[in-house]
Amino acid sequence: MADVPSRWDPDWIQKRMDLESHRLSRSSAEKDGIPYPTPIHYRLLAWGLKTMGLYERGYRNFLEIEVYHIAHRTIYWPMQMSGLRILHITDLHIDLDPALLEILCRRLEGLTCDMVVFTGDFCEGTRHAYKEVINAMKVLFHHLPEHKYGKFGVLGNHDGLELGIALEQIGLTILANEAVEIETPRGSFSLAGVDDAFFFKLDDLERAASQCAPGLPKVLLSHSPEVANEADALGFSNLFSGHTHGGQICLPGGYSPVSMKNIPPRIFKGMWRTGNLSGYTSRGTGACHLPLRYNCPPEITIHTLNNSGQA
Numbered sequence: 001m002a003d004v005p006s007r008w009d010p011d012w013i014q015k016r017m018d019l020e021s022h023r024l025s026r027s028s029a030e031k032d033g034i035p036y037p038t039p040i041h042y043r044l045l046a047w048g049l050k051t052m053g054l055y056e057r058g059y060r061n062f063l064e065i066e067v068y069h070i071a072h073r074t075i076y077w078p079m080q081m082s083g084l085r086i087l088h089i090t091d092l093h094i095d096l097d098p099a100l101l102e103i104l105c106r107r108l109e110g111l112t113c114d115m116v117v118f119t120g121d122f123c124e125g126t127r128h129a130y131k132e133v134i135n136a137m138k139v140l141f142h143h144l145p146e147h148k149y150g151k152f153g154v155l156g157n158h159d160g161l162e163l164g165i166a167l168e169q170i171g172l173t174i175l176a177n178e179a180v181e182i183e184t185p186r187g188s189f190s191l192a193g194v195d196d197a198f199f200f201k202l203d204d205l206e207r208a209a210s211q212c213a214p215g216l217p218k219v220l221l222s223h224s225p226e227v228a229n230e231a232d233a234l235g236f237s238n239l240f241s242g243h244t245h246g247g248q249i250c251l252p253g254g255y256s257p258v259s260m261k262n263i264p265p266r267i268f269k270g271m272w273r274t275g276n277l278s279g280y281t282s283r284g285t286g287a288c289h290l291p292l293r294y295n296c297p298p299e300i301t302i303h304t305l306n307n308s309g310q311a
Contacts, residue, residue, distance in 0.1 A: 005168050008176050012195065012202060013258075014085040016161045019200050042289045051290070056109030057198070058249075058292035063099060065107045065285060068301045070271055071155045072278040073308040076237035077216045080248045081187045082306040087113035087145065089300050090223075090242030091284030092156065093124040094136045097291040101136050104285060104300070105143040113302055118172065119225030120156025120196065121165060124288065129301035130163045140171055147181050152191060156243065157221035158288075175221060177204040179211035188213070193221040194238070198243060198262075204228055226262040232277035238305060239279040244268050247282030250295040 004013060037046050049055040094101060124132045144151065152173045155164050164174045174182065175193025178257035197203035207225055212218045218236045220227075225241040246269035247256025256268065266272055272279050276311075283299050 003165055004029040006202040020160055035218050038269045046290055058294050062287050062291045063103050064159045064297045066224050068299050071304045072236045072238055073306045075276055075308045077305050077307050078187055079307040084305045085113045086303045087116045088240050089285050091121040093285055093288055093294050094097050095132045096124040100286055108143050111145045113145050113147055116147045116151040117221055118153035119240055123158055130166050131151055154193040154221045154223055155196055157196045177207045179208050179225040189217045191219050196223050197227050198224040201243045205230050205234055228267055228274045228279055232275040236277055240267045242282045242284050246296045248293055248296055252295055254295050
């Protein structure tokens, strides 16, 4: 495949290609025990919400993106590097509704950060030419706050290999079971990223961890938070993820009637801790299948990393 980043593992590329051709069909996915919702279900849901007069409220909620500031404290993060800010955007599904991009660009105005990370599901459809998504991402990149340490991302269960290559070509480093060293004036750390653990199941934390520089703190990007226990065992200080959308359509109080295999409720959304690992599961910035949200506002997040000894 042309233009594939040379640092990507050829074995992973081949497996990704094979799975994309096999699993992106309903019959094959169902045989593998993977849920594969049908469009008719969402059309019926939309019809029901419109009948009850609730659809417009859900659509307004979808466009009301909130900015969250989250402070993390962990023993692994050096005191001298405390205060590093990471802007986290995830689950854009940017081609679902064109109105989202303009709203998101406005919400980014005035924000400050040191680097930007995306944790997957850039697009809505798994079969996609990606032109619309790439054009939208170019606009979004133009509106990102200044980020002196770069922008990085991982692929989600809606994202194909072709999209990953195209994102690389427009300046986003896609971490595919690999790690890079981030150098700052106050010290360095390793940033690792793994492929989708939910649908494609091609995450390889051990390989990503092996590329982290010895003795440096390690931060992990994963589309799904289900890798939390392994990430803690491998000594990562922080894990940023998404995938769940926080439920997207929730009952009053934010209770989600939806559950996901391998993602227990305690790591389903928001901030959580597993051992020495400080994690965060974003509710996501966009929406999946329908541009609706109830009792579960969309978000972009600014994480500030601190040493646990800092007051």
